[in-house]
Amino acid sequence: MENQISLYNTLTRRKELFEPMSPPHVGLYVCGPTVYGDAHLGHARPAITFDLVFRYLNHVGYKVRYVRNITDVGHLENDADVGEDKVAKKARLEQLEPMEIVQYFTNRYHHDMEMLNVLPPSIEPHASGHIIEQIDLVKKILDSGYAYEENGSVYFDVVKYNREHNYGKLSGRSIEETLENTRDLAGQEEKHNQVDFAIWKKASPEHIMRWPSPWSSGFPGWHLECTAMGCKYLGDTFDIHGGGMDLIFPHHESEIAQAVAANGRDHVRYWMHNNMITINGQKMGKSLNNFITLGEFFSGKQASLEQAYSPITIRFFILQAQYRSTLDFSNEALKAAEKGLKRLLAAAETLRSLAPSANSTLDVAGLRQKCYDAMNDDFNSPILMAHLFDGVRMINSVKDGKETISATDLDLLRKTFTVFIFDILGLKDEGKSSAGNDELVEGLMQTILDIRKEAKLKKDWPTADKIREHLTSLNIEVKDTKEGAVWGMKE
RNA sequence: GGUUUCGUGGCCGAGUGGUUAGGCAGCGGUCUGCAAAACCGUGUACAGCGGUUCGAAUCCGCUCGAAACCUCCA
Incomplete structure (x- = not known):
């Protein structure tokens, strides 16, 4: 590979040179949405972040298998294990089949992603379609002695696991502290320790989403699906696992524990986490009820929106921040993004009709290299964009006759703009088709x-x-x- | 309370030991019948207080403030 990519690994908390296990192949797994509601701005961040990663890795010559799951079972709503399945709860409220809800919101999610010009992943597995694999995984963990059955449910023995491995290697917390600080929650009598978590849960009588298993009629635990599907499609150990920072603990920490307990070897080599989108300085999230859906952004029909914002404006806005930084939503910031995007695309259009001169007064090759350098440094899209805006100034200067560009350089500049703006950043001119x-x-x-x-x-x-x-x-x-x-x- | 992270000009947002980030707004200009747009130029900011250093926004300490995680969450 010509381009040496360094990326920030949550596991080591520093940037590392990216070296895939079996180049040119790369395995990339990203935690997808739980389909029980419309996607909001927060969901757009990982989708766009890892779309950028996917696009860039492909661009530099890797053959990427990108797996992004759909979570349609599990994920308990209330405290601990006594709550009901989120999907099932909504279903009962609206008198619909759970799978009807799943299908409805999956379709809407796909539509929103398409609007944002997010490429579909290579494989999009559903948790509900991998119950067998998950049951197998529970068996393996039981066989290796890191889980115990209690009254039809199976729990992961975190304390035992931590004696031989490090539960907390990803999140940087110690189990002792966690034990001290975990609140007392109702309905945890079955667990040997408070830090233990369910990998198979017996369904209560009114729980409609359930599957048969050796232990009970029930459903798989919260963290199991990603381990099962990641291992199935990418191998027991694979290259990159991504997701939101809020998933580091306990979700990803537990994923590692399950995989190591079942397979006896390392799970993921590079963990990448995107930061949150904030609104008034606070995380935009379902539970805080302060989210704005993507559909609302596109239509502008929401109280806190001063106007509609096009999907590509949203995309540009998100890419204007490095993925590991928080990004604060505001109408002002979004409008700024809209204008900046317009100027960038206008220059790309101008570039098509620019006339070459005998020689260049501009350093196009240097600009191109800077663009690659930015992306190679942990996918730094804001730096990339800064360089592209330098390119905008070049284009306008040539147009004004203040600078000149040779035919070779003009060709190179056109290639650079096309590759970075459209292929890698995934922007597009929405006005053209409408x-x-x-x-x-x-x-x-x-x-x-x-x-x-x-x-x-x-x-x-x-x-x-x-x-x-x-x-x-x-x-x-x-x-x-x-x-x-x-x-x-x-x- | 614990763990982790952050505090950059009017707003958003890079950088992280010595040289202009960038975008938007503002201001000045060019173009123009008018309007709009477009284009060009322009801003020494880095929470506070100490310390290390020839030199700090960048390293260290303290103070203040904010956030994420510790419970489903992108």
Whole structure:
């Protein structure tokens, strides 16, 4: 590989050179959504972060198998193990089949992701479709002695595991402290220790999502699915596992424990975690009830939104921050993103019609290298964007005749812009497809603008202004530029 | 309370020992019948107090403030 990528590994808490186990193949697993509600801005962050990782690894020549699961079982709603399954709860409230809910929100999730130009993963396994694998995993853990059965449920013996391995290697916490600080929760009599967690849970009579198992009719534990599906599709040990920072403990910590207990070897080599999106300085999340769904952003129909924001604006906004930093939502920040995106795309468009000169006064190769350097340094998209904006200045300067560019450099700059803006950052010009592609409309508009042009040549300003005003009232915006009048639909 | 992380100019957000991050807004200018847009130029900021150093936003200590995790959570 020509590009040496370094990435921040949560396991070691530092940046490390990325070396896949069996290049050029790379295994990438990312925790996907729990489909019991619409995706909100917070869900867009890991999707876009790891879409960037997926796109870049592919770009530099790796063959990536990207697995992102759909969680449609488990994940208990209330404290400890006495709660009911989130999906099941919603189902009963609305008198729908659980799988109907799952399908409905999965479809909507896919739609939102497509809008954000997030590429589909290579495999998108459902937890409910891997009950057999999960039961197998429970058996393995029982066989290796790191779990015990109690009244139809199976619990992971964290204390025993911690004696031989390090439960806490990822999150950096010690089990002793955790033991001291864990609250007393009801319904935990079955557990030998408070830190133990269920890997198979017997279903209560009213619990409708349930599967037969050697221990009881029940359902798999919260952390089991990712271990089971990750190992199934990527191997017992694989390259990269990603997800939100809020999953580090206990979810990912427990995933490691389950995998090591079952397979006796290391689970994941590089753990990557994206930071949270905040609103008023606080995490945007389901439980805090302060989230804004992606659909609401796209439509602008939500109390705290001053306007609609297009999917690609949202994408640009998220990529403007490095994935390990928190990112604070505000209308002001989003509007800034919208304008910046527009300027970047306008320059990309200008680039297509730029004329070359005999030689260059610009360092295009240097710019290109800086772009790669930024991405190689832990996928630093904001730095990449800063360099691209330097490119924007170059393009406009050439257009103004202040700088010149050779044919070779022009070609290189075009390639650089295309690769980084569209292929890697995954941005796109949304305006292009939505308006102005209809032949009839295009013809009519051309006729009208021609008439206006003639009026302007005769300095018949009232007529010219009248045409513009009438079009404005139809939501069509006309702007007189040096190259003539251009029109577009107002947002 | 414990663990971890953070505090950068009006806003968002990089950087992390010595040289301009970048975007948006603002200001100045160019273009322009008007309007809008576009383009160019422009800002010495780094929570506070000490310390280390020739030199700190960057390292160390303390203080203040904020967040995440410890319970489902992207």
